[in-house]
Structures are given as C-alpha cells and as structure tokens.
Amino acid sequence: MNAPANIVPPYRHSPLFPLGKDLTPYRKISSDGVRVEKIMGQEVVVVSREALRALSEAAFADINHLLRPAHLKQLRAILDDPEASDNDKFVAFDFLKNANIAAGGVLPMCQDTGTAIVMGKKGRLIWTDGEDEAALSEGARYPDGSGFGLRVALAARLGVDPSWIVLGNGSNDVLEMAALAMLAPGRSCVFSEHAFAVYPITTQARGARAIVVPARAHGHDLDAMAAAIAPDTHLVFVANPNNPTGTWLPPAEIEGFLDRVPGRVAVVLDEAYFEYLPPALRADAVAWVRRHPNLVVTRTFSKAYGLAGLRVGYGIAQPELAALLDRVRHPFNVSVPALAAAEAALGDEDFLRRTLELNERGLRQLTTGLAALGLETLPSRGNFLLVKVGDAARIDRELLARGVIVRPVAGYGLPQWLRVSVGLREENERFLAALAQALQ
Numbered sequence: 001m002n003a004p005a006n007i008v009p010p011y012r013h014s015p016l017f018p019l020g021k022d023l024t025p026y027r028k029i030s031s032d033g034v035r036v037e038k039i040m041g042q043e044v045v046v047v048s049r050e051a052l053r054a055l056s057e058a059a060f061a062d063i064n065h066l067l068r069p070a071h072l073k074q075l076r077a078i079l080d081d082p083e084a085s086d087n088d089k090f091v092a093f094d095f096l097k098n099a100n101i102a103a104g105g106v107l108p109m110c111q112d113t114g115t116a117i118v119m120g121k122k123g124r125l126i127w128t129d130g131e132d133e134a135a136l137s138e139g140a141r142y143p144d145g146s147g148f149g150l151r152v153a154l155a156a157r158l159g160v161d162p163s164w165i166v167l168g169n170g171s172n173d174v175l176e177m178a179a180l181a182m183l184a185p186g187r188s189c190v191f192s193e194h195a196f197a198v199y200p201i202t203t204q205a206r207g208a209r210a211i212v213v214p215a216r217a218h219g220h221d222l223d224a225m226a227a228a229i230a231p232d233t234h235l236v237f238v239a240n241p242n243n244p245t246g247t248w249l250p251p252a253e254i255e256g257f258l259d260r261v262p263g264r265v266a267v268v269l270d271e272a273y274f275e276y277l278p279p280a281l282r283a284d285a286v287a288w289v290r291r292h293p294n295l296v297v298t299r300t301f302s303k304a305y306g307l308a309g310l311r312v313g314y315g316i317a318q319p320e321l322a323a324l325l326d327r328v329r330h331p332f333n334v335s336v337p338a339l340a341a342a343e344a345a346l347g348d349e350d351f352l353r354r355t356l357e358l359n360e361r362g363l364r365q366l367t368t369g370l371a372a373l374g375l376e377t378l379p380s381r382g383n384f385l386l387v388k389v390g391d392a393a394r395i396d397r398e399l400l401a402r403g404v405i406v407r408p409v410a411g412y413g414l415p416q417w418l419r420v421s422v423g424l425r426e427e428n429e430r431f432l433a434a435l436a437q438a439l440q
C-alpha cells in the first residue's frame, strides 16, 4: 500500500511520536473531502470515503497505530477545542480512529460504533465509510502466540537468548504462571507481610499454604524468609521494590538470599518498579538468573513505560524454567497492540528518562508536602508513597468526597496508612490540599 504523495506521515521514524511537534507536517495535507456540517444541531466533521481511506492507508502502512494515553488526551483536547481548525480535528480524529481500531475498539475515549466515532460531549465525528477493511483485518487475526518480535527485542536488550523470556498479559500473568506451575494443595509458598496482594491471592487460588513472614521495618526480612522455607515450599515471592510499601532491598541482600534458597524451590523476584530505580541502584538481575536456574525475574511495561492498559509484562529465567512457565501460559496471552506497543516502548529511552524525572520530582514534592503536614512516610523506590494518616478509612472517604482517589491498604495489614500514586505536579498539589482539609 503506497501512501498518496500529498500525505507525509509525521511518524515515519517515530512510532510513538511526540504530539504537537510531529503533527505539523500532517497539517499540510489537503482538506479535500473533509467538511463540517450541522447534523441534528451538532457540528460534525464529515470525512469522505476517499479522504479517510487515503489517510488511513498511509497511517496503517507506517505506524503501529499506537498512542500513549497522554497522546490520546491531547488528541481529544484538539477535538474539543473550538479554536482548532477542521484540518487539525481531522488529523486528531484519524489518529484516534486508528488507535481505537488497533486496540480492538476498547479505548473509552474513542468508541468505534461502526459508522461513527463518538468523542465526548462536545464533538461528534462521523466518517462516511464506517469500515476500513485493511485496518480491521489486523485485529481479526490472532497475535503471534510466541510473541517472537518482542521476545527477540527484550533478549537483545538483556543479553540473553529469546528462550529465556516468557511474556505475560502484564507481569501479573507471569506471577500466576509461576503459582500455577509450582503450587498445589500440600505445597507452600513463602512471601512477606505487606507484600504485593497477588502473592496471597494466587497461593490461595492454587489451594497451597501461605507462609507469611513478618516484615522488618515494613520491608522484606530476607533472613527470616530464607529460614521460613519448609520442606513443602515450592515457591517464594520477593518484590523489589515492593508495592504498597515502596521498600527496596539492596543487591547484596538479594544475592545472599538467593544463595540460601534450595535449588528445588523456585524464586520469583518481582521487579515491576525496577525502571524507577536510579541507575546506580539497579542490580544486574540477569546475572542472578544466569547463576540460579530456580530464579524468575519479572518486569512490566505497565509502570515506567506507561502501558498499563495494554497489559504486557515478562519473566526472565533459564530456558528450562521458562519452558515450564510457558506450558501453563494461555496461548495468545499478549494482544497485537500490546506486543507492538511494548516493542516500540522498549526503544523509547527518552520517554523512560522523562518518566523517571517526573517521578523523582513528584516523590520529593509529596514527601516534603506530607512532612509539612506532620505525617510520616516511608522512603519509596516506586511511583507511589505510603503515608501514615491514622484513621485511614475516614481520611480515604474525606479524600474521595474531594475527588481524590488514593489506595487504602488495610488489606495489606496497614490500616493507618494510605498509598498515594505520584501524579503530575498539579495533581500532587491537589492531593496535598485535600489531605490537609481531610485531616482537620
């Protein structure tokens, strides 16, 4: 499919294009076939079959049709902006349409109704040709069940063979594969108090016994965890950094722990927040995997890479253990758009760097603001902070009433604490102001 000459896709060299800057060349396209009409009292942008097809073909030939959530918001803002030109609206519309089709029509901000795309209250956009067969055919096919492209890309980055990578529908999926492969009634699983909720849930779901090791200073007590391993233990979960506490274990402690775990016991080292660590603190977990055939390190595209809604994560393990996990993996567990997005995101160093900067700044802002309110926080290595507020259930209700959603963590054995995610500066400010009121 060749792109018509008058269309210069702005994203040819950048699948995840920075909006604004890269939209500029797109504005040069002809607005033939695009007009604004009043239909049932609403302004609608009507796009002719030819115009839509030309633009769609160019777009589909060149991009992964994937946009980051922030892009989608910006595109929606263009559609809702009374000042934006018809042409800008059309471009925004087209990106949203493609993104929506690529996501199987599930993006809430851009609902594909077949003949119309409905976006928000203000703008209703209709295209005259409701079907774009070339585009839809992609979503009609199953994804590559082996996730070959992404596994190869990850393997190259990590310096291992692709047979060392297991893909998951989020890293959650890999955690559950580990439980499915290792646990059963009559077996036990060791994890820490206050550790990520999926560990007890998946242990219980397998009918296995949970050995919950008391935390030390809210974090994992690895000595106690090693000592707690029983003859029937087949799996140990370690989260580093941990959610919801944000606690982090230095590499030397993890290494010492791995040396003490018997080889018959599988260890999942859950590094969902790995990318938020400053480079100096990042340990070479792949070197640990090389030394320990019983170790799976899990990571995700949900957090620092900003692809939580697309669901893709992975495990790194030696081929024998990776193959074992693969045997209990759902076929086609990672969708077409998730595979493409993760592969594109992997090379998007700039995005990752900016995310880390934003997170560091947000953590500082929240820590300082909460200290000013006289509240205790735990030092966090994640993209969230745990704060001790006393009657957390009441404060949570007060915050909700002010439109601020945080995470109560009583279910984690922390009834006096709330977990707050790092947001944008204004969001953090809003949270701090609402909390100050709620505490009165």
Ligand SMILES: Cc1ncc(COP(=O)(O)O)c(C=O)c1O
Pocket: 169, 170, 171, 172, 173, 196, 239, 241, 242, 243, 270, 272, 299, 300, 301, 302, 308, 312, 313
């Ligand atoms: C410690 C930890 N591990 C794993 C996950 C799973 O994330 P995902 O399935 O989105 O990769 C989370 C998500 O909150 C987490 O906090």
